Amino acid sequence: MYTQGLDQQGKPEQEKQRRPAESEAELRAFQRRCDAEEKIEAKDWMPEAYRRTLVRQISQHAHSEIIGMQPEGNWLTRAPSLKRKVILLAKVQDEAGHGLYLYSAAETLGVSRDKMVDDLLSGKAKYSSIFNYATLTWADIGAIGWLVDGAAIMNQVPLCRCSYGPYARAMVRVCKEESFHQRQGFDIMHVLCSGSEAQKAMAQDALNRWWWPSLMMFGPSDKDSEHSAQSMAWKIKRFSNDELRQKFVDATVPQAEFLGLRVPDDDLHFNEATGHYEFGDIDWQEFYDVLAGNGPCNRERLAKRQKAHDDGAWVREAARAYAAKHAVQEAA
Amino acid sequence: MNRIKPDAQLALRLYVQRLGDNALITGQRMIERVAGEPELEAELANANFALDYLGQARMYYSYAAELEGAGRNEDDFAYARNDREFQNFLLVEQPNGHFGDAVVRQVLFDSFYLLQLEALLECSDQRLAEIAARAAKEIRYHLQHVSKWLIRLGDGTSESNARVSESLARYWRFAGEFFAGDEVDDKFRAAFNGPDLSALAVTWQSNIDALLAVATLTVPADIEHPVSGGRAGLHSEHFGFLLAEMQHLTRSYPGATW
Ligand SMILES: [Fe+2]
Ligand SMILES: [Fe+2]
Numbered sequence: 001m002y003t004q005g006l007d008q009q010g011k012p013e014q015e016k017q018r019r020p021a022e023s024e025a026e027l028r029a030f031q032r033r034c035d036a037e038e039k040i041e042a043k044d045w046m047p048e049a050y051r052r053t054l055v056r057q058i059s060q061h062a063h064s065e066i067i068g069m070q071p072e073g074n075w076l077t078r079a080p081s082l083k084r085k086v087i088l089l090a091k092v093q094d095e096a097g098h099g100l101y102l103y104s105a106a107e108t109l110g111v112s113r114d115k116m117v118d119d120l121l122s123g124k125a126k127y128s129s130i131f132n133y134a135t136l137t138w139a140d141i142g143a144i145g146w147l148v149d150g151a152a153i154m155n156q157v158p159l160c161r162c163s164y165g166p167y168a169r170a171m172v173r174v175c176k177e178e179s180f181h182q183r184q185g186f187d188i189m190h191v192l193c194s195g196s197e198a199q200k201a202m203a204q205d206a207l208n209r210w211w212w213p214s215l216m217m218f219g220p221s222d223k224d225s226e227h228s229a230q231s232m233a234w235k236i237k238r239f240s241n242d243e244l245r246q247k248f249v250d251a252t253v254p255q256a257e258f259l260g261l262r263v264p265d266d267d268l269h270f271n272e273a274t275g276h277y278e279f280g281d282i283d284w285q286e287f288y289d290v291l292a293g294n295g296p297c298n299r300e301r302l303a304k305r306q307k308a309h310d311d312g313a314w315v316r317e318a319a320r321a322y323a324a325k326h327a328v329q330e331a332a
Numbered sequence: 333m334n335r336i337k338p339d340a341q342l343a344l345r346l347y348v349q350r351l352g353d354n355a356l357i358t359g360q361r362m363i364e365r366v367a368g369e370p371e372l373e374a375e376l377a378n379a380n381f382a383l384d385y386l387g388q389a390r391m392y393y394s395y396a397a398e399l400e401g402a403g404r405n406e407d408d409f410a411y412a413r414n415d416r417e418f419q420n421f422l423l424v425e426q427p428n429g430h431f432g433d434a435v436v437r438q439v440l441f442d443s444f445y446l447l448q449l450e451a452l453l454e455c456s457d458q459r460l461a462e463i464a465a466r467a468a469k470e471i472r473y474h475l476q477h478v479s480k481w482l483i484r485l486g487d488g489t490s491e492s493n494a495r496v497s498e499s500l501a502r503y504w505r506f507a508g509e510f511f512a513g514d515e516v517d518d519k520f521r522a523a524f525n526g527p528d529l530s531a532l533a534v535t536w537q538s539n540i541d542a543l544l545a546v547a548t549l550t551v552p553a554d555i556e557h558p559v560s561g562g563r564a565g566l567h568s569e570h571f572g573f574l575l576a577e578m579q580h581l582t583r584s585y586p587g588a589t590w
Pocket of ligand 1: 095
């Protein structure tokens with residue numbers, strides 16, 4: 001996981017830095033390639049704003065994978081069976097792998113991994129809001145797999161057709177693994193819901209806490225994210241935030257019913273005429289608070305990343321020194 | 333337990349169970365490190381190796397459960413035993429320190445474990461020999477990987493050299509335990525052509541000496557006061573906390589399935 005529709009807020013002063021060399025003819029030719037569903041590759045000409053949008057989106061996606069290791073990693077040592085422990089560890093490892101391919105995909109656009117990591121640590125780059133919530137019980141591990149990886153799939157399957165080739169190809173690989181994660185999460189929930197009353201209560205409590213933050217993963221409502229039109233035109237984005245959110249609700253509510261869990265939304269109902277579930281209002285204040293750094297775990301997540309980075313400094317330095325020494329010796 | 337001379341079947345079961353204990357506790361310490369590694373590639377390697385150890389623990393425990401024939405399963409071994417029933421080496425349960433500590437600990441242990449597994453390829457218990465063959469492939473790769481890291485850190489900067497020298501000095505006294513066999517090792521060796529620990533000790537020492545030389549590290553002096561106790565279930569004080577964390581959920585909901 002996980003991209004989130006946060007990437008469209010281009011800063012006005014950045015937009016002004018458009019390269020003077022971009023002629024109308026070039027822009028039109030580029031748009032024709034997008035319209036023809038051609039893949040844009042790293043060495044191809046592209047508008048600066050396209051490059052910048054992708055760097056922002058892909059690096060944010062990579063950071064989300066890396067930060068996302070923390071809430072799930074929180075239960076590795078306590079997973080209640082060896083099989084669950086191994087499955088969870090394999091998932092967390094997959095997320096690290098996703099981070100790695102995504103950083104590599106972003107690097108094709110001319111930004112270094114070090115720069116991206118610096119932007120994450122300084123708070124300049126965002127990551128998905130969902131990972132700023134705490135995993136308090138084992139059922140949260142089930143809920144994350146089921147809901148968060150489930151939402152990630154809704155977001156990311158269309159990205160497999162993204163106009164930017166390296167990103168699209170990374171997504172094909174990532175999506176296969178995310179659907180595996182989603183099934184494993186659902187299986188944890190299923191076992192809990194078939195277990196004792198206490199286990200069922202644990203599952204319900206997890207759904208209560210993760211439902212709304214999962215809906216927020218799709219980003220601001222369409223009426224508040226006017227910049228997505230450009231991403232749509234460039235075939236980076238294929239569906240609006242609200243369309244994806246609706247797909248997720250339609251797919252997930254029947255699964256909750258199957259589990260015998262109640263979705264924590266009194267306004268939720270099925271509209272026979274449209275064939276869609278209608279749901280209550282999202283607390284956007286909470287969403288913006290979490291994005292601004294004031295969620296339950298924002299500080300802890302970044303502090304842990306910063307600590308790992310700082311603690312590893314001497315190790316990275318030693319590896320560089322060793323490589324330099326031996327490169328000199330080999331050359332001699 | 334150790335005052336009773338084990339018969340061949342019991343020795344085999346305990347031998348397999350101990351292999352499981354070393355693998356599980358090693359894996360458990362490794363997963364504590366997740367999301368704290370110096371770089372993303374190290375994160376992937378750590379998770380990968382931890383998966384191997386946990387996978388091995390499951391094979392050993394499942395086999396031990398079968399040998400015992402009392403209806404226990406792998407999770408009963410991991411989650412329903414008390415500290416005195418675990419018989420891992422004390423080295424593998426030591427708390428995680430920095431990255432260099434992890435590297436040194438893994439080099440010392442894997443260097444022994446690989447020799448042990450290679451010797452087990454020759455043991456007369458077919459199943460254990462098969463498990464050992466699978467595990468040896470994994471551990472050979474781990475040992476290569478951590479040895480490369482030890483060389484980089486030893487021969488990297490003066491800071492990295494000082495740090496791993498200190499790790500080595502701290503962990504060295506735990507290595508003696510690898511070779512201090514007890515009745516289980518003796519009986520297993522006699523009945524199933526198990527490893528000759530004194531021969532392993534010689535090979536281990538010369539392998540470590542060679543690696544430390546490449547890593548520009550000094551081999552610590554002979555151990556005057558070796559640590560032991562793991563084989564008798566006498567652990568360090570850290571162990572109770574490791575177990576409490578690992579087992580808390582299953583113990584909080586007795587009889588639940590997950
Ligand atoms: Fe992922
Ligand atoms: Fe995932």
